[in-house]
Amino acid sequence: MKEDEVNRCQIQNWYPRFKSLTIKTKFHKLPESFINYLIDDSGPFLLPHSVTNEDAMPNRVHNFEEEDDFQVPEEASDDEPLNRPSFPELEIEIRESIETLGGTIIPKLNWSSPKDAAWISPSQNLSCTCFNEIALLFRSSDSLTHDLFNAYDSCSDKVSSRPESFYLALRKWYPSLKPEMEFRCFVKSNELVGICQREVTTFYPVLLNEKDLLKGLIEEFFDDKIRFEFESENYTFDVYVTKERRVKLIDFNTWCGSTLPLMYTWEELEKIHGECDELELRIVESRLSVLPGLKTAVPYDYLDVSAGSGWAQVLKIVEEEFQKDDQSSDEVA
Numbered sequence: 001m002k003e004d005e006v007n008r009c010q011i012q013n014w015y016p017r018f019k020s021l022t023i024k025t026k027f028h029k030l031p032e033s034f035i036n037y038l039i040d041d042s043g044p045f046l047l048p049h050s051v052t053n054e055d056a057m058p059n060r061v062h063n064f065e066e067e068d069d070f071q072v073p074e075e076a077s078d079d080e081p082l083n084r085p086s087f088p089e090l091e092i093e094i095r096e097s098i099e100t101l102g103g104t105i106i107p108k109l110n111w112s113s114p115k116d117a118a119w120i121s122p123s124q125n126l127s128c129t130c131f132n133e134i135a136l137l138f139r140s141s142d143s144l145t146h147d148l149f150n151a152y153d154s155c156s157d158k159v160s161s162r163p164e165s166f167y168l169a170l171r172k173w174y175p176s177l178k179p180e181m182e183f184r185c186f187v188k189s190n191e192l193v194g195i196c197q198r199e200v201t202t203f204y205p206v207l208l209n210e211k212d213l214l215k216g217l218i219e220e221f222f223d224d225k226i227r228f229e230f231e232s233e234n235y236t237f238d239v240y241v242t243k244e245r246r247v248k249l250i251d252f253n254t255w256c257g258s259t260l261p262l263m264y265t266w267e268e269l270e271k272i273h274g275e276c277d278e279l280e281l282r283i284v285e286s287r288l289s290v291l292p293g294l295k296t297a298v299p300y301d302y303l304d305v306s307a308g309s310g311w312a313q314v315l316k317i318v319e320e321e322f323q324k325d326d327q328s329s330d331e332v333a
């Protein structure tokens, strides 16, 4: 892979050309002081001081002394006051953009969203209404370390350790996107060689009936809108199919590198020849064939403790072993 191919997948680069096909997005070039704040591991984690009085964690205790039963530990009082970072200009510009996008957004850096950090947000998802919520998600995300440090690691012509500039992309938030309607599409030598379900941890029966229809819609979208417009030969893109059967572009990603092939393997995709082989839309065909999640990478089997599950069987064996041990220790005693 070449650096150019990686660069084309940065949202601030592809967005202007594909604006009409994707989610409305606003961009802010990030000052290096904010990038340093994101990567600084030296002290305690502090949210920026908000000049607009917006708070990422409204329910947390702000002033411990106001708590009825709070006693100041001696060593804690030495730490005050904490020097909180502040980015007043950026915060105000972001507030304006969020307002024009309807009040709620999902944030992204050049390539990635902080998708692994949703658990820390009070909403438990990636929606944000203010700068401090964005800062909280970004500081808590490991996905963003790809953008900050490793974006060019798979490049054969690597000279850059990071992009020249970082951008914050604010995308209008759609609360009712259905995960089963998101698909990843694989393009090799300008041919669409594979499509698959993006959320692979769940079986969606509806997809069994709609597979052919969805494949046709996505293929047509690729032929009409993407194939001759995106400059790379090998890449992936994610789409969402609306209930009106319109295909919306979510994102471009590289071929291989840090992009997950989801229900395929890269070896398998390399062998498909777009012109000869029939295009396949691969879905989870039954409850038994779900795959580990992207966010936690914990296999479903690990979480499933219901009767008859893998865990139930392991626990049964362990219990039997304990019983045997008990019996033999009884015998010894």
Ligand SMILES: Nc1ncnc2c1ncn2[C@@H]1O[C@H](COP(=O)(O)OP(=O)(O)OP(=O)(O)O)[C@@H](O)[C@H]1O
Pocket: 023, 106, 108, 111, 112, 113, 114, 115, 126, 143, 171, 172, 173, 174, 175, 177, 179, 182, 198, 238, 250, 251, 253
């Ligand atoms: N505007 C939006 N409103 C609501 N949810 C969204 C929106 N945009 C994206 N999402 C959800 O967030 C997820 C991650 O978004 P996105 O693809 O932009 O992140 P990413 O970091 O580039 O992910 P990947 O690296 O897997 O492509 C999407 O799969 C989708 O479920």
